[in-house]
Amino acid sequence: MDRHVSILRALGWALKPGLLAASMMAHGGSSPIRIDKPPEDGIGCFGTRVELAGRWLWIVDPCATHADLWSTGIVYQYVRHGSGWVLDRRMISPRAEANGRFGEALSANDAGHVAIGAPGEPRGAAYMVSVESAHIQRVDFPVTSPADAVWGYAVARTRSTMWTAAPTADCSVGVDCGIVASFDGIGPPLSAPQPVSGMTFGYSMASDATRILVGAPGSRTAYLYTAGFIGAQVHTATFTATSPTSVTYAESLALQGDWVAIGAPGDAAASRPGQVWVYQKVGEFWFLRRVISSPDEGRRAGFGRSVALAKDLLWVGATADFDGAGGALYTYRLEPDGVITEAGVTLGGQDTTGWAFGAALAGRGATWIVGIPYARDAGSFDGSGAIVVSTEDFVFYSGMDR
Template sequence: MPTQSKLENTWKEQKVVADDGSAQDWFGSAVAVCGDWAFIGAKNKTVGSNASQGVVYVFKKIQGTWVQTQKLTASDGQAVDQFGSTIAVSNGIVLIAAPFAKIGTNTWQGAVYVFTPSRSSPSSTAPWVQRKKLVAARGTAFLTFGTSLAMNAEYALIGAGGTYSAGQQIPRTVYVFRRDKATTAASENWTEKQLLENPRPQDPGNFFGGSLTLSKDLALIGARTSTINDNPGQGLAYVYARSGAGWKLTDTLMASDGAPRDNFGSSVALYENSALVGAQGVFTVGSSGGAVYQFQPSGSGWQQTQKFSATPGSALSLFGAAMSASNEGALLIGAYATNNYRGAAYLFNIRKDTWLQRKELLANDGVAGNVFGYYTALDGETILVGSYTAQVNDNLKQGAAYFYRIPKNLP
């Protein structure tokens, strides 16, 4: 069973590893948490004889301790699918992507699988069941559908594209799926409703859709390698608003001090009336320390209201590479390159529209190369950080993940 240590009402860490872990699994290559459930991807895991088919491990919080209860795989999984590359969870529904899945004769077309709890089973040890497989209606080879994910109770955003086929780059796009209001937990009917195309087709390498987030009525989509004027890799983020049954581009966000290779749009988050955009390449403390920008509505558009970095921060930390927000006004930001890629994560809270750093998180057993903070998840009082290249015993890059509970009386 996984390595565990009981969480207390202080800053305590619980490290977990897979109960069947092996070298090169990359456990922690995607993380998601919702209430008492957590989902951790191991996209490179071999299943049977299928190398890199991928697995997602389910953890449940039981009496304050996170315990592995289940392993999820795709019902039709194949080698190299990398199931568990990205995970999104909302309202008791989990989406798990396998962006390199072969669909028919289309290599690397990709798929996203929908899981919900099994209502017929009262057991807490195996409640999640695959209900649906989502694919692009006009999918093609090398589409890599599912390279990024975001969802709410009604919609899902699924990023795709960016790979090359016959020397031509597949355009980056974001697919919008809608959950049928009449659906049941046992059926999970989702329908493709819209295709959001790159707003700057003249810049096909801008990584549009590389980062996604979704609230009830807003979507924020990053394009971190966008060229602005003569600045390669400066980056942009796009605001979409729900309009009737669809989504409409309403604004483009850009850093007021943008520079080449800032990678503005590395990560994105929404909290109430704030849009937050990570820029992992921003120069701080002499090099790519990274920064996060906050934007808020102003008149008919959005205005930059804050720029912040880690304190004390370090050179080449890539702060802002990952980001997660909670409904309680907390923000978790990854900086996986800190201290020679040992990695770090930072917790911020909002006070009067300003984000203030509250805690720097470092894995107690972290070492160089573990990339702690490459993936982050946050819900309520629970923090989850992936460290997918961590060595476990003699297993290189088996991977690990770390849980923390935010103290009730956070100073």
């Protein structure tokens, strides 16, 4: 409980040193492409959040400086061009403030509509933007929200609605219960069916066209809701860790079709391994199919730092536990009968220790993106961040190939 409240309320960033491996090592696929932060934008943590939809790619640097204001944040939009990616635009908060961390939360749907959170701005903030418009629209928090609610820690984008979370909002039964609200204000804000103090409902969120998955790691629980066109929110499932050691359960989430993946990264200092809990829906019921742990020494605690689902694939990001290990991306194949098999691993390389390879992750089709927010160029002392994106089987979604 205290862990998640302290993480949410920490406003500073510490750039971590390291050396980049000369090349990524991909097992079971072609070598990925690396994209570095534009050098003219200085140091930062480019790759803290990543998102992919159609031929568009978004990369966030919430540590970026703008107009001499530290950590105002920048969201970079890239467009697919041939076999690579081209920077299309930089997005900066219309109300940029020091430590505003614009982009700390990010979500996009397949139509190219993007939700952006800026929890460091006064009372937190959330913004809407589209690939078809240059306008960045700030969304006001609900007038009925608790006075202590700070919005923008997590966001989600369904087909018709955007959502933002205030996980440290108090409730009638205690403090830091958490609350989630739709950007359009249709319907009342969401809270846990049985709120408890310290549950941090809304610490993490994932979404598809019509559903949102809300994490409450303070109570080791995640909740699935159906979000319709008219603002209806129906609680349809609850996922709960059955192991008392999974204290980080629901820190990372993924939702796709009949599958849900819930990450519970571990703690190297406490020798607690990270895990990913994978559920499948059969008929009207959800079943736990497998609890996955890292197969490699050196990435046991970092395993599950990020998760992503697309079609029949599950990707798990695993940051390094100690010097010399390096981060990794693990790929698993999901079978209709519920069988989950290992399908490959992409290693960040030993020299990426301290770079947080695998801290962020997104996927569409067979394409994945891994964030390395503390990466730096060889010979450089300061970190600026980078991402790597796979080059195999890129999928253009209908309506997005323009």
